[in-house]
Amino acid sequence: AALARHDIDLDVWPQLGEGATRFLNTSTAATFQARLLPLMDALQRSPDGCDIGLALDLEPREGLTSSAWALGAPDGGIGRRMRAAGGMAASMLRAAWDARQGHRDLIELARDLEARELPVHVAVMPPLTVTPGHELLRHWALGCPAADEEGAPLFGLQAAMCYASLARRLPGRSTTSRDDEKRTLAVWAARHRTAHDAVVVGQTTTCILGDEPVYRDFAVLAEDVRAMHALGFSDIAVYALEGLLFGPRGLTDESFALRPDVEGWIRAGFGES
DSSP states (O other): OHHHHTTOOEEEOOOOSSGGGOSBSTTTHHHHHHHHHHHHHHHHTOTTOOOEEEEEEEOOOHHHHHHHHHHTOTTOOHHHHHHHHHHHHHHHHHHHHHHHHHHHHHHHHHHHHHHTTOOEEEEEOOOOOOSTTHHHIIIIIISOOOBOTTSOBSSSEEEEEEEGGGGGGSTTOSSOOHHHHHHHHHHHHHHHHTTOSEEEEEOSSOOTTSOOOOOSOHHHHHHHHHHHHHHTOSEEEEEOHHHHHHOTTOOOSSSOOOOTTHHHHHHHHHOOO
């Protein structure tokens, strides 16, 4: 009711409760459909009258992401790297096993959401390569295809997660300059821009991995937002609001103390103009 009074739209951002199956992908699409659609139907029937949208993360199983992150750790020993490689292999095998039926489940979910005329915003993996087999990689190895059987985008509004700060942990990078971050962001975003008008930049706060590199200064974030405008993106999201407000660790206590330079971060995240 408060949202409706102030003319604020609400996007629901669902994840599954179990860590191993947290995100939407070919392993979880059927479960998402079974649990998510009744929830969205109930919200749309709500008498409060606010507009309901949906934000989804289409990304690999958490185990694959965690293993890949551990494999690239600069201080990882041989034992840790071997365990990480094994975890990646196991996750990729599971993704390959689930790929065919899971792709059908994703397509069915996308069509059901489209039939409900819900505003849907989907964060997807950035185009990491320019090879024709990139979508096959996302489909069979990562479990997060972004296209249907005809090659059309699965969801209407797909925003690539172009996190420039993560360039500091790309394989083979012992040191990464700001120029490296800008090049990584520009390459990923430009490839995505060929088909889509939406992008997500970041990170402003750590997430499930616990030690992701984040923006150190709001001027750097503002520079990346301007770069996305220059590429022609009409929909630019920033990950994440708690980082803009509370700092790189997000909300770590119950004091709700804002970061001292919060106004600069807000201007950078929402466009300085």
